[in-house]
Amino acid sequence: MTNNEPNFTLCSDSARTHVFVEPDALNYIGKWVSSLRTPPIVVIISDTTVAKLYGQRALASLATHCPKSELITVPPGDQSKSISHLDGIYAKLGKMRVPRDGMLLALGGGVVTDLTGFAAATWMRGIDYANCPTTLEADVDASLGGKTGINHASGKNMIGAFHHPRFVAVDPTCLKTLPARDVAAGLAESIKHALISDAAFLDWHEQNAPAIRAIDPKIMGELVTRNLRIKANVVEQDEKESGIRACLNFGHTIGHAVEKLSNYALRHGEAVAVGMVAAAHISMSKGMLDAPAVQRIQTMLQSFALPIKAENVNPAEVIEITLGDKKVKAGKRQWVLLDGIGQYTITDDVSDDVIEQAVNTVCAN
Ligand SMILES: NC(=O)c1ccc[n+]([C@@H]2O[C@H](COP(=O)([O-])OP(=O)(O)OC[C@H]3O[C@@H](n4cnc5c(N)ncnc54)[C@H](O)[C@@H]3O)[C@@H](O)[C@H]2O)c1
Numbered sequence: 001m002t003n004n005e006p007n008f009t010l011c012s013d014s015a016r017t018h019v020f021v022e023p024d025a026l027n028y029i030g031k032w033v034s035s036l037r038t039p040p041i042v043v044i045i046s047d048t049t050v051a052k053l054y055g056q057r058a059l060a061s062l063a064t065h066c067p068k069s070e071l072i073t074v075p076p077g078d079q080s081k082s083i084s085h086l087d088g089i090y091a092k093l094g095k096m097r098v099p100r101d102g103m104l105l106a107l108g109g110g111v112v113t114d115l116t117g118f119a120a121a122t123w124m125r126g127i128d129y130a131n132c133p134t135t136l137e138a139d140v141d142a143s144l145g146g147k148t149g150i151n152h153a154s155g156k157n158m159i160g161a162f163h164h165p166r167f168v169a170v171d172p173t174c175l176k177t178l179p180a181r182d183v184a185a186g187l188a189e190s191i192k193h194a195l196i197s198d199a200a201f202l203d204w205h206e207q208n209a210p211a212i213r214a215i216d217p218k219i220m221g222e223l224v225t226r227n228l229r230i231k232a233n234v235v236e237q238d239e240k241e242s243g244i245r246a247c248l249n250f251g252h253t254i255g256h257a258v259e260k261l262s263n264y265a266l267r268h269g270e271a272v273a274v275g276m277v278a279a280a281h282i283s284m285s286k287g288m289l290d291a292p293a294v295q296r297i298q299t300m301l302q303s304f305a306l307p308i309k310a311e312n313v314n315p316a317e318v319i320e321i322t323l324g325d326k327k328v329k330a331g332k333r334q335w336v337l338l339d340g341i342g343q344y345t346i347t348d349d350v351s352d353d354v355i356e357q358a359v360n361t362v363c364a365n
């Protein structure tokens, strides 16, 4: 593969997102921007941690291909997905006089890609942007699919827009500097993708576990590419989540409750791991998954240092959040369950008893 060729392109009604996954991708972003067109200015948005590690490389790559590039940083952490940080970004874009044909480039984890995407969706009614994810969570999930947004006092991701990046450029070598806990959290989303759609990919995780744990760049490149293809395939069929895109929420219903009730002490991926175990138990109760499969999922999560139980989270509160918020679709909570490994089903036919039992299995306080 040459450096100019995308691995693949997500094509839907409103998206044409090229996906590049390769070691040293950061060195080629200038080339990839200019292969689309030459924007008068490209503004990189990053967090201070990532900017320190990779900001200069990204700027240097842009400098050889684009007339002007700038870097804006926000503090690391989910707090930066806020109206006040967005306002700070707008102020800087205004000062830089970023025009309609200017471009934003997110360099960082899901916080930065969500924030940058939303800034791009709203600045001058929408300008182009691209994602250079640097966490595994963003590599395999947040960087592709067009969901952008910020948090609000009324809830996480409450304000947002669908706005697709022009390209996603993943440099798997960036994972070398990512704390092990964040790598594991991203792996939960990878296992999620395998569980809902690709049994062979689940086998692949087992076969390549040592190389994955060692963050071998070649294996991580393959892992990211396979994940993004799965996500692209779902998004191409249901861009705005009116149907099957909901399958990507496997493990997220109970996972979100657990994440919140841990006061965000658990990483999102860790909470999703717990949520997937609960969803696997629910699937087993409905006769769709056998006990060895549930055990296999648990063993795999643990082998990647992911939790299968949430400590210090009150099961009654998880149940309250999960069952209290039933008015999701036509009055009933939709559950994404496994119909065997590699296949999902979406149903609202799950009794409260079964949910309570599953939550009690995965929570201990
Ligand atoms: N839009 C979507 O489809 C989507 C999907 C999943 C998650 N998300 C969002 O993503 C966010 C979580 O993203 P995240 O898990 O990537 O967290 P994050 O962006 O907060 O990054 C985690 C931490 O890792 C640091 N970091 C990033 N890359 C690094 C690197 N290569 N080396 C060293 N440190 C590095 C960051 O500075 C930060 O402190 C949430 O806000 C979530 O809502 C969005």
Ligand SMILES: [Zn+2]
Residues within 6 Å of the ligand: 141, 189, 252, 268, 272
């Ligand atoms: Zn998730």
